[in-house]
Amino acid sequence: MTDAAIVTEWIDLKVGSAVMSAYVARPAEPGRYPGVVVGHEIYGLHDTARAATDRLASLGAIAVLPDLFHRVAPRAELTLHVDRERGLELLRTLNRPEVVDDISACLDELRRRGAVSLNMVGFSAGGHVAYYAATQLPLAATAAFYPGWLTNTDVPLSTPEPTVEATPGITGRIALFFGGEDPLIDAEARDELEAALSANDIQHEIVVYDDAPHGFLFPGRDSYRPEFAEDSWTRLADLLRD
Template sequence: MTVADGSRMGGFLARPAGPGRFPGVVVAMELFGVSAHVRDVCERLAADGYVALAPDLYHRDAPMIELPHDAAGRERGFELLHRMTRDHALADVRAAVDHLRTRGCARVGMAGLSVGGHVAYLAATRLDLAAVIVAYGGWIPGTDIPLGRPEPTLALTPGITGRVLVLVGAEDHVVPPDHRRAIADALRAAAVRHEIAEYPGVGHGFLCDRRDTFDAAAAGDAWRRVRELLAAELAEHGSKHGSKHGSDEGPVRSR
């Protein structure tokens, strides 16, 4: 993909098997890059009938890097995160949305994991996204990272036009209680259609089965909510050909 600043951006794409035009979902990666977990999320979405594209948001500094889920991986991830500006992230998401539209995706939504959740929330304030899933998106009410500057991303909430699903654990240290309350208050004040699912006793990264914070029950409920949201806001509007579900052959992948 070519971004507006002229840079070339890679990513991971999974689509339903068989012919047809399907809705699209941009998947904003976690701190560790377009990791195996992010690719799994894309494939699950493709199996449900969506063209899922995870853009490489680190492409300017470390193209297609995949970091381990350990202390060294987190340290390197934070270095790269602090080089990711708001303008760059928005340009990257726009390029991903445009790419999905060239593949026939008339309606596009977005899902983001951790820092990708912040990117998804930000993108929802500026782009035409029918549905947005913010999975434990950190730093949204503050200015701690470049994505949250010059004003906090939360201050841009009135720009959201699509429906929002926030998924968060009650014990998430990255999204503490005051941040969760601020996000809920901002969505309510802006009259954004939204749902917040908070899971008691659950920490950060609970959707990722490669982390020790994985929680099968919370992940199962969260995926149910994701499917319901996407079905209502993307799939129910239909595609010109084919079913909203992928075939038994499984999703088709490309990098």
């Protein structure tokens, strides 16, 4: 996967009786590309989520960023940190069946566009969505950046049992990226995920950047760590290429 010129657009996808907006970025040059669903953070369709979608496209993927909050706050773009409580409130409106419906609609769109494989990348809360989607849907590869709440029942997405317990359903490859200084995801949680993935013989990689905080991937934030971010993007490109 190499950097390429891209084109972007907004589309509407039918999900049951609802309509969900999604941001799409793809290489400008026609070709056969992997498809990627992008799971956003609690800040909704924030410009950093769209920028990540663009970068996936520039690497040679058809990337679809769905509006996971479309049922209660369509096209929400919350302000980083300032709107954290509102974002957590919106996160708590998500449930497993509806999230699977949303991701399934994106996978159908990727199939329609001729994607050669179906994959997902998620960030923070969107990383949780990606992990759960991998247990329920035929994803070839999944990458989750600092996904929270996987080993507890603190949000509806991790109920009735912690999402880690659904790990046996994963059929594709999965990579998890964490910061060692992330106060939201401790070593015990990471070890529990490692144990579950290993016990189920799932092809996986868990990458821990010891000096990185939560949210190290996105430029323009105090938490951004360029050296770890670029290493992550390289690993992510390799994952989608395999």
